[in-house]
Amino acid sequence: MTSAETGRRQDGPAGTGHVPAGAAGEAQDDYALTPVPEEARYSWFSVAVQRFGQVSSFQQFMVGAVLGYGMTFTDAVIAITVGSVLLEVITILMGVAGVKEGMSTSVLARWSGFGRKGSAAVGMLVALSLAGWFGVQNGVFAQGMHDFAGWAPEWAWALVGGVVVTVISVHGFSVMAWTAYLTVPAFLLLAGWSVVDVLVGHSLDDLLTGAPPGPALSLAEGTTLVAGAFILGALMSPDMTRFNRRPSDVVKQTLLGVTLGQYLIGLTAVLLGHAARTADIVGIITGSSGLLGTLILVTAIVKINDWNLYSSALATVNSIDVLFGRRVPRRSVTLVIGAAGTALSAVGMADHFTGFLETIGVLAPPVAGIVIAEYYVVRRYRAGLERARHGVRPPERLPDWLPLSLVCWATGALAGEYLDAGIPAVNAVVAAFALYAAVGLTLRHRRNPPARQDALPDRLPDRTA
Template sequence: MAEKTSPVHAVEEKLAVDDYALQRVPQSARYGWFQVAVQRFGQISALSQFLLGATLGFGMNFWSAFWAITVGAVILEAVTILVGVIGMREGLNTSVIARWTGFGAGGSALLGLAIGISLIGWFGVQSGVSAAGLATLLPIFPVWLWSLIFGLVVTAIVLRGFHSMQWVANITVPLFLILVGWAFISELQNHSLAELVSSAPAGPQLTFVAGTTLVAGGFIVGAVITPDMTRFNRSVGDVVKQTVLGVTLGEYVIGLSGVLLAHAVKSADIINIVTSSVGWVGVLIILLGTFKINDWNLYSSGLGVVNFIDRVFGRKVNRAIVTLVIGIVGSLLAAGGILQNFVGFLSILGVAFPPVAGIMIAEYFVVKKWRPQLVAAREATPPHSPTWVPATIVIWLASALIGHFVSVGIPSINSVLAAFLLYVIAGKLGLVRGIGQSATEHDAARTHG
């Protein structure tokens, strides 16, 4: 008699796209560098980057903002490339590769949970932002219903994984650039470029350090979760080209456009800036700018939660199923307006991420305590990982506190450097040691993409 399929299994089989949530991405499933670069550019050239540029332009003159963006971009590119190379070489996402880059199974579970909570929170918040724009453009539905619709549309795209997100990037990124160019040219008709470059900022003065902090801190979480994307790259050169192109264009094209528009409109309110320039087209800019960052919020959140469930509960759950659940939850929370009350909490949680990059870079490239295991298991994941690495937990916490409380320099970069140096010192002193051993199961059923 044929075995009956449960409703849950039927849904899972229909979704199926696990997107190598717990395994290495094989070379056959990887993409050319330009395709991934479009995704990277879409992630950086989002509404948040426009907001950043407008904030800089409201408090800085053009050249001060230019150099703040330059220094911040160089720092981001260095961190992003190093972390991205780890993801490319190992073909594993951030929370999984963390098991062998200093965190152990327990630490990677904590990291996966932090990523999951943080990014699903921002997913909901940005769904609410887009809903406000949609309600302005098409007032046929209230904001709460648009929040739900927008969140569910993004969820449907992310269900199919990297491939469908690539198609969305191919459409939304060019449209976003065209519309930003339209807004920029429309506003420049009333001002000369020389006038905007030489004009004084309209708002309270922003220092160079504060401006650079905004640039570097604005994308540091994106830098940390870079392996989620670069595991689909084919070579180190691809990672470098993709990062330099994506970060440079994202920071300069969108960031400096925001700076100049803030000088023209004398406001840091990006919605006021784009709608005053091109009316309803400005709402489309907001929608497209939010759409591309929000699919990555949901995608990386799902990967983090899958790793958390795998390590804590020992259950192998399908990434698409997890994405569906948290996408629905995030959309409902956005519709209820609840997540707006947690922006402060999400910002505080953000201090936990920069040290992760420093620890991963230090372990993989300098200390190399578990690097041999990754090399030995090149075609699969290593059979075991340490359960806990106490020194890493201490360094992680100490570096986060340094980034949060030390006011000299750039906070996010302070925490990255502190984590890197402390981990290297601990490694040289023999303090980086694993406690316990967690098995990594190799189930043939988990090898599908």
């Protein structure tokens, strides 16, 4: 490891306070702490395929099956529509900030409401959440492979799955893009084949108009499931969109990816829930299709789990940088987190963290509300960030903590957890956004009052003398 990679905090051209590792070193590290330069950006299609891969995952199948088990098809369409629109707004706003600044979520948080150490807190929350979900999904992969190929124990499959995904994530965005090129079409083809196999013999009219086979879900409950399933992905949008070339790319890929992912996968799963009369989508597909279902499981998990690990590593790198003044390579951090998540899933411990992960998940949505409020409304550091795009460093004299963000963070989390009306995840985002925007604008107005406009005199002085 070079001194540039682990150097102590010094002034650097990217404004992150580090000795620059050089263009090659930054590229190899996927610009974990520095803005992604224009020449390192990717085509719209390369990023869009990965976005679609995120929102067309097995998780969307599970959500759709739950909706189909407890709602009519029409109500499920409404729930998916409302939840998708709300997600798209948050995803686009976060994603546009990412493409403009070229920064990951946790690094962007330094100049978007949280300060240096506040961004480390955001990073630790994200790192813990996504690393945990990496382990949980790797455990699902291992269980599915063991059920199909019983000759190997679950822990062996967990090791295989964890190693493969870790290797992909270590190599970064370019290899993850190629992985998406392969797994997304494969997933869609295999899932389509399996869906046809399950739906054969069922009347489409009965599936579209029939009553739900399970206990009824309200429209609010259904919308909550849709919005809550991807809210962490919406928060982490800058991790991906910093590789886009223009804001319009973010809008296109979000509208296309989220809409198709939610409707194509979600509504298909609704029909499966009606046809099979169960919400167990894993059992529906793997049980009816054998090898086909197992391959679906593999492709679905690989194309989402590499991003769980990748974003977790980015957030960890930022937290270590802020808290200890040390720059650690993203690849090394990815290896450590991947090894830990793989080991936990191999010994069966990852599943026990699901409840804990869902609990700390209420802390994620308010972060998006605060970042959006600061970046688009309060704009305390926007001038400095805009100067940085033209080769000048972002503001270096950042506060460690911004008390306002901590108060708004807590308020949003409480609103999401205890407010009965509405959608919890959206309540959390809106509450944090509204409070931060209102107080932030008031404080900015007090610090920088508008210049006084003196009244013109009744008559101009005589200058002829």
